[in-house]
Amino acid sequence: MPTSHLAGPVLVIGTGLLGTSVGLGLRAKGVAVYLQDISPTAQAVAHDIGAGQPLDSEARVAPELVVIGAPPDVTATLVAESLLKYPNSTVVDIASVKGSILDAVNADVRLSDADRARYVGTHPMAGREKSGPAAARGALFTSMPWVICAHQLASAASVKTAEALAIDLGATLHRMDVTDHDESVALTSHFPQAASxxxxxxxxxxxxxxxxxxxxxxxxxxxxxxxxEKLWIQIFSHNAKxxxxxxxxxxxxxxxLINTLNNPTGHGALLDLSQLMSEGNAGQARIPGKHGAPPQAFALVTVVVDDKPGQIAALVADIGEAGINLEDMRMEHSAGHQVGLVDVSVLPGRRDELINVLTNNGWKVAQ
Amino acid sequence: MPTSHLAGPVLVIGTGLLGTSVGLGLRAKGVAVYLQDISPTAQAVAHDIGAGQPLDSEARVAPELVVIGAPPDVTATLVAESLLKYPNSTVVDIASVKGSILDAVNADVRLSDADRARYVGTHPMAGREKSGPAAARGALFTSMPWVICAHQLASAASVKTAEALAIDLGATLHRMDVTDHDESVALTSHFPQAASxxxxxxxxxxxxxxxxxxxxxxxxxxxxxxxxEKLWIQIFSHNAKxxxxxxxxxxxxxxxLINTLNNPTGHGALLDLSQLMSEGNAGQARIPGKHGAPPQAFALVTVVVDDKPGQIAALVADIGEAGINLEDMRMEHSAGHQVGLVDVSVLPGRRDELINVLTNNGWKVAQ
Structure with missing residues (x-):
């Protein structure tokens, strides 16, 4: 059994995609997990796929850590109730917004500052287009960022417990305050969603x-x-600011842009359009590369393949046998055709070698 | 030598990415190709990589087809000059905008309607983030849409020649008038570029x-x-309307959206946000699937792999050996970690079989 940083047991309240994935990941590390959800079905599914033991709402347990995996609009209430019900537990939430939840926890008159010291807001940057416990997977957080937002009252011990959760699930720690977090995810996640x-x-x-x-x-x-839809309308409204x-x-x-295009041959129009494109070029170039490395342009080699079983396998096998690491691979989808193009990305220094290997193996390398 | 629909010779004027790719693709079909570019360097590079024979601007040839592969702002002039210089040739252009070029050809007083009958505007929907002849590849157009815009004066023979070009290069024909074309690409290509x-x-x-x-x-x-940048400012200004x-x-x-977020707890705010998301859901679902099939959700299976040579190869080989076609494959990039997740898409009916095969082969399938 792999060693874990958490001793357990851990209580997961809310067994949707993220909560159930937390349970699955912790169980794989040998940590005892209790599951609770207002939906008996969601709780049963999470249990059935091995995310932990169902906990009756009246049962008495003393978890090391309570993880609130609920939608943003009920998260603060569940955090407060858990802090009161489990007076020796660290309580974390994993919602995508942090400022509005901390504000509500700070405003809750039932809580003392000693209670609040046991709360840590966190945000694992992981998800899928699907939702619900059946879509959960223990590796969901593997190598993904997990933001830990230690607020002013949070105790060092509780922050350490929150970080142990992220580490046990294989995530990469990022430490930020709530405002910085909310502004960062507004830019890198919520804004792209709204734009899309x-x-x-x-x-x-x-x-x-x-x-x-x-x-x-x-x-x-x-x-x-x-x-x-349901998740995102809450994220948008909670991170409006x-x-x-x-x-x-x-x-x-x-x-x-609309003004410029209304008079596309006017004075300065092409300069305006040029600025639009060059600012986009420069902004795009700022996104960090894989493994936290500086942005790096991989070399792209395009291969023509038949769209039938075994073709991609044979291609990737030839690349692997040559000892060249595949940094990325994209298949070009287009309508009405059975022949496909595959873009293979490798480190620029390996490009010529790759082309040689592929050509010698009979592949049609586009160039 | 594969048979071609074009008899040749074909004169390519403008040996950038697209023009040179046309030359390479036609040479692979055995069609004779002449190359011409105002940049002696671009012309020499295109010749060196096998896209055709350089043509001196004073040489006398009688091409079956002239392909103008120039930026939008000089395309109409080059079309008109070619119609005059080669009185028996079909002349096509391959620029991304069609209405403004046809307008200019129709307005050019040097041309007769008999000249205009030999012009056909076309648009191959292919490209790369790179530009220039060195980035060209003969398979660039393989299985990609190629729009043929037969205008009112175009002769049936010239339209057939234009279509033969697209077919010889392995593209999929789409027939549209110029307005329909310009509106379609504004939506599917120019607008996404501006938004990005x-x-x-x-x-x-x-x-x-x-x-x-x-x-x-x-x-x-x-x-x-x-x-x-240089290409896109012209496309935006030519397709402004x-x-x-x-x-x-x-x-x-x-x-x-900004109004709603300024008062996110106001009456109707959540309904507005819900409408934003659901309209996006519905719009996204309208994009056709691969091979022109109706939109289809592939089943996604996620596999945990080490980020080292041979891992992806072994994974894809196992999928291929099971006779399961890989519909798509994405590697999840994230900062600071050496372990990776690979999302494998297959037809929904093959999903359970795939999970069995992978699990039996020792892969860590996330779930």
Missing amino acids: SMIASRLLNAQAHQLGLAGNGLRDMTRIAASD ALIPILSGMKEDLDR | SMIASRLLNAQAHQLGLAGNGLRDMTRIAASD ALIPILSGMKEDLDR
Whole structure:
């Protein structure tokens, strides 16, 4: 059994996708887990797939840690109730917004500052387009960022327990205060979600043959528009303050672009468009690379493959046998055709070697 | 030598990424290709990589087809000059905008309607983040849409020649008039590009540690923001008319969202947010699936792999040996970690079988 930093037991309240994934991950580490959900079905599913033991709401346990895995709008209440019910437990929540929950915990008159010292807000940056306990997986947090927001009253011991949870689940620790967290996720997660939904909305009235021209660009821009409505309306409303300045900045850019396009041959129009593109280039280049490394352009090699079983396998096997690491791989989807292109990304220094290997193995490398 | 629909020779004027790729693809089909570019370097590179024979601007040839692969702002002039210089040739252009070029060809007083009958505007929906002849590849158009815009004066013979070009290069034909084309690409290509650039612009002033939380959502939304500035400012300005209503629709959504978030607990606020998400869900669901099939949700299976050579190869080999077709594959990139998650997409009916195969082969399937 792998060693864990948490001693357990851990009580997970709310067995949706994230709570159940916490249970599965901790069970794999040998930590005892109790499960509780207002939905008997969700609780039973989480139990059935091995996320822990169901806990009757009247049962008396003394967990080391209580994890609140509930929607943002009920999280603060469940945190407060757990702090009162389990007077020796650390209580963490894993909701995507932190400021509004901390404000509510601080405003709850039932709690003493000694109670609040046992609360730590956290946010694992993991999720799926699916929701519910059946979509849970113990490895959901593996190598993903997990933000720990130690507030002013939080005790060192409780912060350490919260961090042990993230470490036991294989996540990467990020320490931030709640404001910094909320502004960071507004920019890197909530704003992209809102933008993707607004972009996808534009497709509602398009004619079907127009959408036949959709390529990877549009697909990438609208993928997260398929996300869960119920969760996101809460995230948006709880993080409104941090989202508004970002959306307003985009609105200014959009206003400027529409004005420019209303007179595309006017003085300064091309300069305005050039600025739009170059600012986008520069912003995109700031996103960190894999493994926290500086942004790095991988070398891209494109291979033509038949769309049938075994082709991708044979391709990747040839790359692997040459000892070249595959940094990324994308298949180009397009309508009406059975032949496909696969973009293979490798470190730039291995590019020529890769092309040689593939060509010698009979692959059609596009170039 | 594979048989071609074009008899040749074909003259490619403008040996950038697309023009050179046309040359490479036609040479692979055995069609004779002449190359011409105002940049002697670009012309020499295209020749060196096998895209065709350089043509001196004073040489006398009688091409079956002239392909103009130039930026939008000089395309109409080159079309007109080619129609005059090669009185028996079909002339096509491959620029991303069609209405403004046809307008200019129709307005050019040097041309007769008999000349205009030999012109066909076309648009291959292919490209790369890179530009220039060195990035060209003969398979660039394989299985990608190629729009043929036969205008009122175009002769049936010239349209057939234009279509033969697309077919010889392995593309999928789409027939549209210029207005329909310009509106379709405004929605599926030009608008996503503008939106991606505006989203990436927001990252310019972010602090580095905030960007450490970037996940696949933000990466997908900003990937095409890295595109070529010079090309896109021309596309935006030439397709302004079709872009404005789409951008204005997004601006209305953005205004509504900002208003809602200014009073997130107000009457109707959650309903507004719900509408934003559900419209995005519905719009996203309209994008056609692979091979022109109706949108289809593939089943996703997530596998934990070590980030070292051979792991992905072994995984894909096991999938291939089971006779299961890999519909898509994504690697989850995250900062600071050497362990990775790979999302494997297969047809829903093969999901359970895949999980069995992987588990039996010792893979850690997340669930």
